[in-house]
Amino acid sequence: MDKYLLEEMTWEEAKEKFKETDIAILPVGSIEQHGPHLPVSTDAFDAYWLAKETVKRVKAPNPVVLPPLNYGVSYHHMTFPGTISLAPETLISTVYDIGCSIASYRVKKLLIINGHGGNTPALKCAAQKLTYEKKLQIFIDSGEIASKERKEIVSTPNDVHSGEYETSTSLANREELVKVDKLVKAIPKFPLPCLEFSGDNKVPWVFTTDKLSKTGVLGDPTLATKEKGKKLWEAHIKNLAEFIEQLKGIKT
Ligand SMILES: [Zn+2]
Numbered sequence: 134m135d136k137y138l139l140e141e142m143t144w145e146e147a148k149e150k151f152k153e154t155d156i157a158i159l160p161v162g163s164i165e166q167h168g169p170h171l172p173v174s175t176d177a178f179d180a181y182w183l184a185k186e187t188v189k190r191v192k193a194p195n196p197v198v199l200p201p202l203n204y205g206v207s208y209h210h211m212t213f214p215g216t217i218s219l220a221p222e223t224l225i226s227t228v229y230d231i232g233c234s235i236a237s238y239r240v241k242k243l244l245i246i247n248g249h250g251g252n253t254p255a256l257k258c259a260a261q262k263l264t265y266e267k268k269l270q271i272f273i274d275s276g277e278i279a280s281k282e283r284k285e286i287v288s289t290p291n292d293v294h295s296g297e298y299e300t301s302t303s304l305a306n307r308e309e310l311v312k313v314d315k316l317v318k319a320i321p322k323f324p325l326p327c328l329e330f331s332g333d334n335k336v337p338w339v340f341t342t343d344k345l346s347k348t349g350v351l352g353d354p355t356l357a358t359k360e361k362g363k364k365l366w367e368a369h370i371k372n373l374a375e376f377i378e379q380l381k382g383i384k385t
Pocket of ligand 1: 167175248249
């Protein structure tokens with residue numbers, strides 16, 4: 134397979150690669166608390182890992198995977214030590230600058246593989262500017278592309294952070310860093326039913342994690358298994374790889 138990690142290319146190799154493909158992938162993560170049982174780098178590791186596993190499934194020519202952005206917008210976790218947050222403006226500017234650079238090498242489509250939901254508003258702002266100013270078409274996946282499979286596999290409602298879903302996926306790709314003796318169920322209680330994260334007729338809102346959870350967990354990690362994690366990753370990787378194949382044929 135061709136090289137696909139920009140960080141491993143020389144400028145001459147990068148020049149050739151950008152002639153071969155007009156699709157780039159930017160993994161974006163976060164450094165933030167993930168409860169007492171998962172490492173703070175979970176979202177950053179997962180976004181980059183997912184990008185690499187996905188590109189391995191794509192037929193030649195494969196896209197360029199850009200070096201990841203490991204930090205994200207994590208203000209809502211700041212009361213838990215180890216969390217390091219960018220300001221939303223910093224993330225917007227950084228993604229915008231990266232977009233300007235790749236647009237100058239004839240990249241037309243940028244797929245952002247986002248490991249952290251808190252990054253989404255800033256990523257969309259950067260995308261709006263880049264689409265308007267640089268004619269770069271930007272696609273952001275924060276897991277939505279495999280939401281159907283997630284609903285089938287994960288049974289816990291409001292399982293949004295370090296719960297059944299994320300602990301399962303961590304058991305499947307970094308089992309050695311999961312503290313299985315520290316798994317505690319923490320289904321949040323919400324001030325109003327319409328403020329719950331899952332279900333219909335909800336009002337989106339910006340929350341602070343410590344108001345909803347003492348441990349930082351929002352969900353039920355005790356239901357996590359490696360098997361569920363493998364299935365969740367498989368669905369995500371397969372759906373993303375298929376999406377990239379379809380993207381190749383789209384004119385922007
Ligand atoms: Zn996470």
